[in-house]
Amino acid sequence: MRGAVVFGPNSRVVMEFRDDALRVFYLLDVVNSARGRVDIGGPLIIDLPTGAGGAGLLEGTTPTASVSGDRVTVTGPFAPGVTSVQVGFQLRYERPDITLRQTWPAAMEQLTVGIEKVGNVSISSPQFSTVGEVGADAGTPFLLASGPAMAAGATLTIELSNLPVHSPVPRYVALSLAAAIVAFGVWLAIGGRTTDESERKRLAQRREKLLSELAGLEKRRGRRGVALAPAEEARRQKIVADLEQIYGELDDSAGPQGGGRDVAA
Numbered sequence: 001m002r003g004a005v006v007f008g009p010n011s012r013v014v015m016e017f018r019d020d021a022l023r024v025f026y027l028l029d030v031v032n033s034a035r036g037r038v039d040i041g042g043p044l045i046i047d048l049p050t051g052a053g054g055a056g057l058l059e060g061t062t063p064t065a066s067v068s069g070d071r072v073t074v075t076g077p078f079a080p081g082v083t084s085v086q087v088g089f090q091l092r093y094e095r096p097d098i099t100l101r102q103t104w105p106a107a108m109e110q111l112t113v114g115i116e117k118v119g120n121v122s123i124s125s126p127q128f129s130t131v132g133e134v135g136a137d138a139g140t141p142f143l144l145a146s147g148p149a150m151a152a153g154a155t156l157t158i159e160l161s162n163l164p165v166h167s168p169v170p171r172y173v174a175l176s177l178a179a180a181i182v183a184f185g186v187w188l189a190i191g192g193r194t195t196d197e198s199e200r201k202r203l204a205q206r207r208e209k210l211l212s213e214l215a216g217l218e219k220r221r222g223r224r225g226v227a228l229a230p231a232e233e234a235r236r237q238k239i240v241a242d243l244e245q246i247y248g249e250l251d252d253s254a255g256p257q258g259g260g261r262d263v264a265a
Contacts, residue, residue, distance in 0.1 A: 001034070002038070002041065003032070003039070004038070004040060004106070004107075005031060005038060005040060005044065005078050005106055006030075006031050006106050006108070006109055006152075007028050007106055007108040007109065008030075008082060008109055008110075009029075009110035010029050010110075011027065011110070012027050012112040012113065013025070013102075013112070013156075014027060014113075014114045015091075015114065015115040016140075021090050022090065022093060022163065023088060023090055024052070024088065024089055024090070025058070025087070026087050027058075028086065028087075030074065030083040030106070031083075032079065032081065032083070033080075037077040037079055038078045039076050039077040040078070043073045043074060043075045043076065044074040044076070044078075044085075045071060045074075045105055046072040046074075046087075047070060047103065048070040048072065048087075048102075049091070049100050049102050050101070051093065051098075052090070052091060053070075053089060053090050053091075053092055054089055054090045055069070055072070055088070055089035056089070057072075057087055060084050060086055061087070062084055062085060064076075065085050067087060070089070072085070072087050093165075094165065095165065096161065097159070097160065097161045097162070097163070098163065099157065099158065099160070100156075100157075101155055101156070102158075103153065103155045104152065106152050107149065107150065107151055107152045108149060108150040108154075109149050110146070111127055111145075111146060111149070113125070113144075113156075113158065114134075114144045114145070115142065115160070116140060116142055117143050118164055119162060120162040121161070121162050122160075122161045123145055123159070123160055124158075125147070125156065126157060127147040127150065127157070128146065129146060129147050129148060130145065131144070132145075203250050204250075206242075206246060207246050207250075210243050211243070213235075214236065214239045217232055217236045217239075220232070
């Protein structure tokens, strides 16, 4: 029969920091209070907030749920009682203050949001009625916020402030030093030898472009705190292979030291 479902009062949003990244978990109870199975007119679709990446379903989630990119889809009809939908994702950020916006496709009977308290992290929202600090079982402090029910289609807006931001400077310095060491090694290998300057210039330009692209990939990997996507990892390996070939060509293009014509017999 046709009907509606809601996110039950035990539904909650939990955020914690792992490996210098913010992980967000939606632990949702989809409740059908009717006596029979309910068809809501299509699947229940949850579009994750902007910046979400690496989304995946957690153990205990209904087999009717799936994730594709930043979209969670739960197909019906929904059986009486509770259907568990638990999804985790990483929320990318580069600034200490960000805004998370989540539109709920079904009514939420009770709003509960928690975030691991690291440093001076704070959380606020127009939808919160209370915010307090609690201790988890492991002793980790959490900020716990709650609010009244939200209607289907309403957007939860959360302001996160004073998030720990790690400077990318050390990574850039390491990449620059690595490039400098490689360049110095090439200089030692070809110093004092004559070359085709136009060909060497082309190779050098290609080398710098690839090093820049490699630095960008390494930056994204560090920002996410997880492995690169398969396509990006394949590109990174191709860049490394191309750089090895370029350095080899730079070495091979060098002529013998000195010049035969000007050497006295």
